[in-house]
Amino acid sequence: MNSTFLQRRYLVSFQSRRLPHIFTDVLVIGSGVAGLRAAIEASRYGQVILVTKGQVIDSNSYFAQGGLAAVMDSSDSLASHVADTMATGCGMSDPAVVEHVISAAPDHIREMREWGVAFDMGDNGLSLGREGGHSAHRIVHAAGDATGRVLTEVLVERARQCESIKIFESCFALDLVTDPPAGGSGASCVGAITYHERYGLQFIRARQTILAAGGAGMLWRESTNPPIATADAIAMVFRAGGAVSDPEMMQFHPTTLYVAGATRSLISEAVRGEGAFLLDRKGHRFMTEYHEMAELAPRDVVSRAILQQMAQTGTTHVYLDVRHLGEEAFAARFPQIDRQCRHFEINPGTDLIPVHPAAHYMIGGARSDLDGRTNLPGLLACGEGSCSGLHGANRLASNSLIEALVIARRCGQVAGEALAAGNGQYAKEFDWANAPSTRTELDLTDIRNSLRSLMWRNVGIVRRGDRLSETLEIVNFWGRYVLDKEFYGTAGWEVQNMLTSAYVISECALRRTETRGVHYREDFPQTDPVWARHQNVRRTEYQLVVE
Known part of the structure; x- marks a missing residue:
């Protein structure tokens, strides 16, 4: 039943020697706050290419309203912000990550002000708001309720001024390329296969790759996310054999x-x-x-x-x-x-x-540490497409943008340090061929809309075991008729990514037999101490591994 999702490594067949090749030191996938900040930092060490499937401002970050959580007032304390974050995380937030991000937050606010972000001011300095779960006023905001837009615009302008950063808009990242190409344990990330509206398929070879293509809201019928948020990051990492952590945790x-x-x-x-x-x-x-x-x-x-x-x-x-x-x-x-x-x-x-x-916000994603490192050498991850352990089972309001800044800067530094140390490699030439499909073709628009309705009904705010099992049955059925095909356009690739991510999310939601944070099981309404842990899921060609 699960073989289609486990066996599909790349969305398209290719012969690398026949594809246009682009070489860069660092490839950044995604143009939200995390991707932009990582690219700017990495540009201090080498050449950077940032790819985004839409325009550079098309991201969840751009539409963020609330602000950035940081202790900027003497009446507040880092200990209080840490305590609020840990309490909201419901026993799954990593204390070391929480301490690091919260402690670093004020410095990043000051840096953004120096770069030109015009945060709202009050009579005694920064105007600080308060949001759910916070015990103090510590939300730094801009243009009232347009913090994401203001922050993104400043970062875009700074990135465009960096001569060592090239921004490729309308460039869809299909898959992370690994050496060996099958991915998984022992494989290293060496770039990505991309599709540009003008130039077609390309192989971007990179010594270091930073994945910042978060956002999965389009999996659900009711969503605050823009249309570009189709869970691409989760699907790409999963196909490459990387570890995806806590995908069931959608806020x-x-x-x-x-x-x-x-x-x-x-x-x-x-x-x-x-x-x-x-x-x-x-x-x-x-x-x-x-x-x-x-x-x-x-x-x-x-x-x-x-x-x-x-x-x-x-x-x-x-x-x-x-x-x-x-x-x-x-x-x-x-x-x-x-x-x-x-x-x-x-x-x-x-x-x-x-x-x-x-x-609204995908808490799970590519499993990463404080430096953004994943289990695939050469691949770093930050932003909504990653899971650093900061948010645990529930994200504290306005902690996401500050996490994006803190860990993205570190990702850029780590990528740069790897370049300076001579680490990272360009891929060898290889071919990849998917078996031709013998099954009939389903209507992609119908599948996409039906999937979103299914996820809202069965994998939404309130969940139940029989409905989750039903979801897996339906998703696996659709997968057999969609994942076995090759498409040559973003509409098909997005549906394939959405189905893959829906499979991973539903599987982990079914396995977590408790209620914790954003994951509410009607049939298991109590929190179980045994489940005070992360679920890390990855694929091999023959089995789903959940650790």
Whole structure:
């Protein structure tokens, strides 16, 4: 049943001697905050190519609203930020990683200010917000609710000014190339097979590769993510035989603007941090009944509470009440959200805002350490496509962008140190041939839409063993008719990546027979101390290995 996902190593057949070759010291895959920061750092040591499948600003980072969590006020403390992170991680956050990232965060905020990021200021310095799970005001933000856009634009401009960085837009990374080509234990990453809209298939040979192509929200029907977030990083690492850690840990954001027929747009947690309330259809404020922190409880708690309240009241959404904050004050603090609401004729000053949970942030990813190293020599990983152990079983709000900066800079340094030491190699010539398919071809658009609906129903906020088994059965069926084919366009490759990642996520969700953080099992509602550990999953040609 699982053979298609385990046996498929590369999405396309190729003869390396016939492909255009591009040589570089460091290849960075992904153009979010992590990819850009890693590229900038690596450029101090050698030539860098950054590839992104869309435009350079097409990333989850660009759409981040809340901000960056860092201790920037004397009334706050690193110990408090560490404690909040560990508590939210539900026993799975790595203490050493937490200590390192939280301690380094203030320095990275200062560096971004020196580089030109215009963070919002108050009367006594930086304007600091508060979000769910935080015990203090420590969220540094920019342009009110457009921190990701401001940060990304500054990093893009700095990257474009670096002569040693080349940015390839509209360049889809299909697969990590390994030596030996079959990947797995003992293999090293030596670059990637890419497809450029103008130049076709290319082999980018790199002495060091940094994977920063995170984002998997498009696997779920309800998502805050842009269309590019199709779980490419998880799928690429898995096919290469790399270890993927905790893929079952997808965080669902409690509040996205709910307008029937419209795409879901994020309503930042910072809105609740400023004092917004959650109300049900009867106007009842319900979060005080679910958690002592009420609307500022961790995201998994708020998301499940909203689902339960929707079920009890028979509605498709609940409401965010910001009327008491004042129309002008709300528009000044959250200009982007205010515009989004008014686009649908919702006046935040007088109207309740309809909201609904949605898939938001992939906590799992390529298993990596503090330096971004994976189990494949030559491959580093950072950002949402990696799993450093910082977030554990649930991400503390606004810890992701700061993690991206901290670990991405270290990735760039480690790649540079490897270059200076003469480590890393260019691949030898080799061919790879996939067996031709004899099965009928299914409609890719139909598979993509059906998969997203399936994942939302069965591998969403609330999960159950029989539904997870059913999901695996369906995904494996689709996989036999999609993973056995070769496509020559991003639409096909994205569906193949989505199916592969759905298989890995569902398998790990089924195996984790407990409730912990964002992973809620209706049939195993208690937290089991035995499961206070990571699941690391990798493929061999003949079996799925879960450690």
